[in-house]
Amino acid sequence: MSSELSRYQDPWAAEHYDAQIAWPDPDLPLYREMAAESPGRVLELACGTGRVTLPLARQGATVTGIDISPHMLAVARRKLAAEPAEVRARVTLVEGDMSKFALPHACGLILIPFRSFQALLVRADQRGCLECCAKHLLPGGRLAINVFHPWLSKLVALKSAEPHEYIGPSGEEVKAVSRVRFDFAEQTLTSHITYQITSTAGETRSHEHVLRLRYFFRCEVEWMLEACGFAVEALYGDFDRSLFTGGSPEMIFVARKV
Amino acid sequence: MSPDTELYDDGWSAELYDFVSAPWKSDVAFWLSLAEQAGDPVLELACGTGRIVLPVARAGYRVTGLDRSPHMLAIARRKLAHEAVAMRDHLRLVEGDMSGFDLNERFGLIIIAARSFQALLTRAQQRSCLEACARHLKPGGCLALDVFNPSLSRLARAGGVDETPDEYAGPGEEAIRETGHTDYDLASQSLRWRSRQEWHDVAGTKQVREYVCDLHYFFRFEMEWTLEACSFEVEALYGNFDRSPFTADSPEMIFVARSAR
Numbered sequence: 056m057s058s059e060l061s062r063y064q065d066p067w068a069a070e071h072y073d074a075q076i077a078w079p080d081p082d083l084p085l086y087r088e089m090a091a092e093s094p095g096r097v098l099e100l101a102c103g104t105g106r107v108t109l110p111l112a113r114q115g116a117t118v119t120g121i122d123i124s125p126h127m128l129a130v131a132r133r134k135l136a137a138e139p140a141e142v143r144a145r146v147t148l149v150e151g152d153m154s155k156f157a158l159p160h161a162c163g164l165i166l167i168p169f170r171s172f173q174a175l176l177v178r179a180d181q182r183g184c185l186e187c188c189a190k191h192l193l194p195g196g197r198l199a200i201n202v203f204h205p206w207l208s209k210l211v212a213l214k215s216a217e218p219h220e221y222i223g224p225s226g227e228e229v230k231a232v233s234r235v236r237f238d239f240a241e242q243t244l245t246s247h248i249t250y251q252i253t254s255t256a257g258e259t260r261s262h263e264h265v266l267r268l269r270y271f272f273r274c275e276v277e278w279m280l281e282a283c284g285f286a287v288e289a290l291y292g293d294f295d296r297s298l299f300t301g302g303s304p305e306m307i308f309v310a311r312k313v
Numbered sequence: 314m315s316p317d318t319e320l321y322d323d324g325w326s327a328e329l330y331d332f333v334s335a336p337w338k339s340d341v342a343f344w345l346s347l348a349e350q351a352g353d354p355v356l357e358l359a360c361g362t363g364r365i366v367l368p369v370a371r372a373g374y375r376v377t378g379l380d381r382s383p384h385m386l387a388i389a390r391r392k393l394a395h396e397a398v399a400m401r402d403h404l405r406l407v408e409g410d411m412s413g414f415d416l417n418e419r420f421g422l423i424i425i426a427a428r429s430f431q432a433l434l435t436r437a438q439q440r441s442c443l444e445a446c447a448r449h450l451k452p453g454g455c456l457a458l459d460v461f462n463p464s465l466s467r468l469a470r471a472g473g474v475d476e477t478p479d480e481y482a483g484p485g486e487e488a489i490r491e492t493g494h495t496d497y498d499l500a501s502q503s504l505r506w507r508s509r510q511e512w513h514d515v516a517g518t519k520q521v522r523e524y525v526c527d528l529h530y531f532f533r534f535e536m537e538w539t540l541e542a543c544s545f546e547v548e549a550l551y552g553n554f555d556r557s558p559f560t561a562d563s564p565e566m567i568f569v570a571r572s573a574r
Contacts, residue, residue, distance in 0.1 A: 178534065207469040207499065239465065239561035242534060274502050275535035277436060282542035301499030 060264045062248075063174070067262055069126030071229070071250075072104050074221050082168055082201060082294045083110055085307070090116045095163030095193050100153040100184070101171030105131035105146075109138065112145040119147040121156055154183035161193045167200045173268040176243055178279075181269075185283035192312045198285060200308045204292070204299075205270045210237065216246070228253045243269050273299070276308055285310035320508070320526040321361075327384035329510070331362035332484040334427075340459070341368050343554040344424050347569070348374050351422035351455040358411040358442070359429030363389035363404075367396070370404040377405045379414055412438040412445070419451045425458035431528040434503055436539075439529075443543035447572045456545060459567040462552070462559075463530040468497050476508075487512040503529050533559065536568055545570035 062068050090097050090111045102108045102120025104127055112118045122128050128148050135146055149158070153167070154175055165188050175181045188198050216233040223229045233246040250262040277287050287310050289296075292303025299306060320326050344365055348355050353374040360366045360378030362385050370376045380386050386406050393401055407416065411425070412433055423446050433439045446456050467474050476493035483489040493508040506526045514520050531539070537547050547570050549556075552563025559566060 178537065207465055208471070211466045211469050240533070240559060240563075242532070272502065272532045272535060273500065274436065274529075275532055275538055278535060278538035278542050281436075282538050299500055301497075303500070 062264045062266045063124050065264045066126040068264055069104065069124060069130050070224055072127065072130065074223050075231070076106070080106065083107065085294045085296065086111065086166055086168065086199070087114060089164055089197070089199060090114065093164035093197060095196070096160055098158070098162040098165045098191060100165065100167045101174065102131065102148070103127045105134050107166065107168050108146060109134060112142050113138070117145045119149060119158060119160070121149045121151045121153060123150070123152050125150055154180040154187070156187050158191060161196070162191055163193050163196050165192060165196070165198045170202055170268065172200050173202050173270065176267060176269045181279060182283055185280065185285065189284045189312050194312070196312050197288070198310045198312070200276070202271045202276065202306050204303050204306050205272065213237070223252065226255045242271070243267060271306070273306060276306065280308065280310045284313050286313050318524050320524040321382045321385055324384045325522060326524055327362065327382060327388055328484050330385070331388045334361070334364055337364065340426060340554045341365060343556070344426060344457070345369060345372055347424070347455065347457050348372070348422055353422070354418065354420050355422045355424065356416070356420040356449060357424045357426065359425060359432070360389065360406070361385045361427070363392050365424065365426055366404055367392060370400050371396070373403070375403050377407060377416060377418070379407045379409045379411060381408070381410050383408055412442045414445050416449060418449065419454070420449055421451055421454050423450060423454070423456045428460055428528070430458045431460050431530065434527060434529050439539060440543055443540065443545065447544055447574055450572045453571065455569060455571055457567065457569045459565050460531045460536065462563050462566050463532065468499065473497060483512060487514065503527060531566070533566055536566060540568060540570045544573050546573045
């Protein structure tokens with residue numbers, strides 16, 4: 056398998072995604088609140104395996120999830136099939152590109168959780184995505200984008216991330232090791248991730264893929280949102296809606312269509 | 314003197330600036346080459362003591378220099394008085410705020426040199442400046458500005474950065490010792506540079522001046538979005554005044570943009 060396999064095109068990554076992201080969903084309460092406050096439909100871009108889409112549908116929201124990966128969507132569909140009929144009826148899953156999509160409905164709320172926006176590496180795709188969002192929002196509708204706050208003290212020295220260990224979907228032990236390379240002129244980071252996999256029978260093998268992300272700074276995102284027809288309503292430094300500071304781990308922008 | 318005196322808001326720091334900046338030549342040829350391409354009249358925002366507007370006027374272009382500081386402009390006027398009469402008609406010096414000006418004239422080229430744009434700390438001020446620029450450009454006119462390329466290792470240092478002490482001869486040949494400290498606010502993307510100059514005057518009395526200078530630091534794509542949001546199209550980005558391409562280690566970010574209005 057090519058070492059340049061992108062994480063987004065990797066069927067293996069889709070099957071492992073839920074096990075890898077051992078995140079206790081710290082962002083979900085915020086998105087739940089926003090969905091409850093918003094009239095109309097909710098749209099989640101880069102919905103992946105449905106980590107956010109499904110709980111929002113369970114609480115009563117009508118949700119559309121878009122993802123570029125058919126493999127991720129296959130996992131989401133499998134999970135959705137296990138939900139009660141009324142939840143299933145509220146969810147639409149669409150294979151598509153977040154930088155150019157066209158849906159038949161306008162929405163009251165669009166969410167781009169968990170750094171997915173950072174998969175858009177160039178300004179043309181960032182603009183494409185935000186302009187599509189503006190087109191799909193009802194008047195006064197809101198957009199929430201979560202990107203990480205660049206950790207400058209590490210950014211300058213980071214070569215590899217801490218190894219990450221988890222139990223895979225078939226009970227295999229997986230150890231992920233990342234080599235990280237920054238391009239400071241293009242504001243991108245590239246992780247070459249190698250997975251050492253030990254099956255329950257004790258067989259070992261390895262798997263590799265590449266994750267490329269753009270990192271954003273605060274004022275840059277604010278100008279970008281303004282340039283694409285949004286007014287920034289709030290910037291949180293974490294999912295508890297705390298104020299953004301120099302030490303905040305996250306940047307969560309809430310913007311309203313102008 | 315209050316330790317919070319802003320740099321260039323008094324006569325002494327304006328004289329010091331004029332003296333210290335006089336040898337800075339590397340950018341002048343670049344701005345002149347832009348004037349050659351874009352044609353006059355030329356407007357320089359935050360022209361200071363005339364380091365750039367004077368040679369541009371000497372080269373035969375009609376030039377307007379705008380600055381907020383009457384102390385800086387007084388020095389520029391003093392220098393202008395020594396120039397040939399014909400050249401004096403080429404150069405107009407105006408006291409005014411770069412974030413909101415109305416000169417009732419349109420220019421072929423607007424220059425914001427020496428990181429002056431970074432003195433605009435808020436997005437509202439930055440937008441207001443760029444919108445004023447757009448209103449003052451002829452169709453197809455050109456805006457060029459330079460900001461420094463922020464050093465991530467400086468930003469990353471907790472507690473700020475002690476600047477290397479410097480010793481130099483001042484305008485009156487006094488031996489000035491300058492120390493400084495820079496603090497970065499990562500949330501607002503701003504820095505506060507505190508500087509202190511010490512010397513002994515002719516009577517042997519110790520003199521001390523302390524200044525603060527607040528600047529916004531821009532990242533590359535931030536500036537591209539800023540220009541785009543204010544209806545400019547970025548035509549070029551250079552990493553230095555020799556027009557070398559921008560790289561991660563470039564000292565400068567020099568943007569050349571055209572109004573898309």
